[in-house]
Amino acid sequence: MTLEQEKNPWLAAEVRFDNAAAKLGLDDGMRKVLKSPAREMTVHIPVQLDDGRLEVFTGYRVQHSIARGPGKGGIRYAPDVSIDEVRALASWMTWKCAVVNIPYGGAKGGVICNPALMSDGELERLTRRYTAGIMDMIGPDRDIPAPDMNTNAQVMAWIMDTYSMRMGSATTAVVTGKPMELGGSLGRQEATGRGCMLVTLEALSRFGLKPEDSKVVIQGFGNVGGMAARLMAKRGFRIIAIVEYDGAVYNANGLDIEALMAHRKETGSINEFEGGEAMDKREAMFLPCDVLVPAATENVITSENAGKLNCRILCEGANGPTTAVADGILAEKGIFVIPDILANAGGVTVSYFEWVQDRQGYFWNEGLVNSRLEEIMVRSFADVANWGEKRKVDNRTAAYMLALDRVASAIRLRGIYA
Numbered sequence: 160m161t162l163e164q165e166k167n168p169w170l171a172a173e174v175r176f177d178n179a180a181a182k183l184g185l186d187d188g189m190r191k192v193l194k195s196p197a198r199e200m201t202v203h204i205p206v207q208l209d210d211g212r213l214e215v216f217t218g219y220r221v222q223h224s225i226a227r228g229p230g231k232g233g234i235r236y237a238p239d240v241s242i243d244e245v246r247a248l249a250s251w252m253t254w255k256c257a258v259v260n261i262p263y264g265g266a267k268g269g270v271i272c273n274p275a276l277m278s279d280g281e282l283e284r285l286t287r288r289y290t291a292g293i294m295d296m297i298g299p300d301r302d303i304p305a306p307d308m309n310t311n312a313q314v315m316a317w318i319m320d321t322y323s324m325r326m327g328s329a330t331t332a333v334v335t336g337k338p339m340e341l342g343g344s345l346g347r348q349e350a351t352g353r354g355c356m357l358v359t360l361e362a363l364s365r366f367g368l369k370p371e372d373s374k375v376v377i378q379g380f381g382n383v384g385g386m387a388a389r390l391m392a393k394r395g396f397r398i399i400a401i402v403e404y405d406g407a408v409y410n411a412n413g414l415d416i417e418a419l420m421a422h423r424k425e426t427g428s429i430n431e432f433e434g435g436e437a438m439d440k441r442e443a444m445f446l447p448c449d450v451l452v453p454a455a456t457e458n459v460i461t462s463e464n465a466g467k468l469n470c471r472i473l474c475e476g477a478n479g480p481t482t483a484v485a486d487g488i489l490a491e492k493g494i495f496v497i498p499d500i501l502a503n504a505g506g507v508t509v510s511y512f513e514w515v516q517d518r519q520g521y522f523w524n525e526g527l528v529n530s531r532l533e534e535i536m537v538r539s540f541a542d543v544a545n546w547g548e549k550r551k552v553d554n555r556t557a558a559y560m561l562a563l564d565r566v567a568s569a570i571r572l573r574g575i576y577a
């Protein structure tokens with residue numbers, strides 16, 4: 160397999176799926192049903208640019224499964240979005256929602272564009288026209304989008320407004336990750352990072368380690384990595400390095416994360432931070448540490464570099480940071496992997512809380528959101544770990560088996576509509 164094939168997310172998703180399906184003894188028919196995305200839509204979106212030109216963008220929405228409930232999953236804006244990626248991400252949402260046992264299927268959307276080069280007006284027009292294009296697929300009972308790479312609460316507000324104008328009434332539950340003023344939930348923004356911290360704490364206790372004795376390296380300092388860093392630092396972890404796309408910063412005694420955030424806000428980058436030393440971003444990921452949190456994008460741990468990792472615990476904050484080929488290398492090294500479909504499920508879990516609150520029209524305080532998130536993450540970690548111990552499989556295989564089993568059983572109970 161070439162490195163390029165190894166990095167195809169849909170292939171990575173298939174390898175993990177096939178492995179878990181074989182271990183579960185799923186029959187061929189059920190495997191076909193579980194593997195195939197239920198619905199896929201491609202839209203070509205005309206957008207008037209600020210300079211008057213008309214441009215056409217391509218966008219996708221894939222509902223991988225709607226067996227356990229409405230589709231659920233984010234929308235990403237990036238130049239390298241592809242149907243294979245969106246398909247893989249949609250299937251990961253199915254397994255993720257099943258692992259934490261929330262009543263959703265899995266979906267994902269993406270638009271091929273470069274938001275860094277677009278004005279707010281252009282982004283708004285793109286978002287509204289994309290929403291109009293996928294309008295028939297989404298809805299509080301059908302498919303509920305949320306933020307993902309390069310989308311945020313403002314983008315969700317535009318989607319909510321476009322959908323609501325079409326429906327003739329304010330429909331807040333059509334998206335999650337909204338601003339607080341429009342039915343957003345307290346704790347949603349930090350939820351993915353909080354979830355990462357919670358499962359890492361569970362993993363640490365298996366090693367008899369305390370947060371204060373644990374060195375952490377985090378790759379990515381956006382919504383997931385930044386929040387994980389902030390919350391882990393508050394909890395006493397020593398964050399020795401932050402690795403970004405344009406550099407890395409290191410401090411053996413632990414970085415002052417709040418100061419680093421302030422520095423980044425001021426200068427636009429983590430580079431030239433006085434509270435640490437600059438480091439080669441390619442090397443920083445291989446620093447000896449207790450916990451490595453890849454929290455940026457897919458394919459950062461591959462067959463080429465997995466052998467160099469120097470961590471005890473790998474907490475996958477991003478979706479798909481490890482290729483399927485690298486899995487074997489991590490296993491040989493004895494690294495305890497908290498797989499993405501468990502490690503980063505805090506975000507969609509609080510999205511679920513947001514949707515529940517919107518539908519009830521009754522909002523929870525932050526303490527309640529956080530304690531319910533903790534309950535779900537701790538229970539899900541135990542479910543995966545117990546499944547793995549009982550069947551002598553690694554955590555990723557256990558998480559996939561548990562998820563596939565839950566979705567297959569929902570499909571069996573519903574039967575096939577004909």
Ligand code: GLU
Pocket residue numbers: 231232233234303304305306307308335478503504506507508510
């Ligand atoms: N984009 C996030 C994820 O990949 C959140 C999805 C959601 O909240 O629906 O899990």
